Amino acid sequence: MSAALLIARRELGGYFRTMTGWIIAASVLLIDGLLFNAFALEGQRRSTEVLTRFFYFASGPTMVAAVFLAMRLLAEERQLGTLALLYASPVRDRDIVLGKFLGALAFLSGVTLATVYMPLLILVHGHISVGHLLAGYLGLLLLGAASLGLGTLGSSLARNQILAAIIGAALLVSLLLAWLLASVTEPPFSALFAAIALHNAHFPAFQAGQVHLRDVAYYLLVTWVALFATTRVLEARRWR
């Protein structure tokens, strides 16, 4: 097994062995369920519209959960001194980052997919396409991966988990609110800010059941840039 997968497996196991993972999973499922009942099912709507609203409301808890899952990834290693174990092993820094990220992503994916009973209820009682379902979940996973990437970068910059969560959330909110900047700036900046908005510019298509390559590429790019920066931070730490 490669070093990255070994680290990913340990990380995934860590979420199940500690209360943190269970609390985050339970919170996401509870909030998603509440939002689904309170808003998605509200009033008389067509099944497709209910599913679209489900994905819209599920995206918020997914992003928040990603930041909380990511906050421990590297900040905790620094706090506990276990980063020295990884540094002293014949493992590349990028494998450390990738392993940590994949472990958290696997957990987040599991939690996200555990919400599938809600869309299935719509499927049983109404008319929705499986394509819409798959596109929505693909969007949630890509949005979650990008949020996790930003959270991982925050975790690499911080000395403790609280600070890591704050930095991760700040990075995430900056990208989320880019659309606000777009509305108050002149071209070409308005177009740039509109294009990099994490949710507004790229998630609505997924929640409506459409998959556009540009949206997939955007989320993958955000994830890659965040993980690349994290690797650089980790490399730089060897000098300090």
Added chain:
Amino acid sequence: MIQVEQLSKYYGARAAIRNLSFRIDSGEVVGFLGLNGAGKTTTLRILGSVLLPTSGTVRLDGQDIFTAPRELKARIGFLPELPPLYEDMDVGEYLAFVAGLRGVDPARIRARVGETEERTGLAALDDERISTLSHGYRQRVGVAQALVHSPEVLLLDEPANGLDPVQNVEMRALIRSLRGDHTVLVSSHILPEIAQTCDRLLVIRDGELVAQGTETELEQRLGVGTGVELEIAGPVDAVATALRGVAGVRAVTVQAANGGRAVLRVDAPDTLRPALAQAAVAAGAQLFRLDVSADRLESLFLRLAGRGGAA
């Protein structure tokens, strides 16, 4: 085996270590001695690839560990000052994870974990959650993780840190048992602790290597090791005068006196012990104890590593 040349590490303008050069041969157990803040941990972290130096090289069998393939790192085992433990894992599970990271053949991992647990006295704790272990056992798990991939070189940073006397003795025995199978560099700020364990000592002060050699060589070089202690009952002043009369004695001080007994410290070569015993008894003393002064190592340490000390 390990060749360190002109190794320096600066944090801004402050030098944590400066131009360190030393060599450790295969199979040696070498003590790395210095006060807190002398630069021991920085040096070991660099040797363990956790930290990069500002300048200088570290070679393992001629290969620079900073530019050589990653696999070279698998030949080194490192126990940092704070054992790097995942507290949510069981002991066996943790060691298997570390073995995997260090490139042990997956088919051999279980066997290696078992062997390492046997060697470090952890066999009964394989299923134990690390967070529930006492400080002494956590330290052992720290040593076990450094050993699990059977590295040629072991770097142990203050392995006896915070251990009680019994655990301390066990840790020394464990380190002694590594002699021959591994090349070991073990740091400490307590000389008696590593003097009993190591073949040779490297002494670091304010980031610079100030002395190296065996304990005896260092004592001879510094003229330390000349203290003899006597515990007696009887006429203390008369005995002290008699001892001062023995050729080769430079000074006699009464260090403690209670319950009718007194401890006299004689500044003299320890080869004079028979003559000192005779003189004390002839002066009317009942001799309860005569041995090399207990503060000999302390004195050597202060001379070597103490701030402003003369090396």
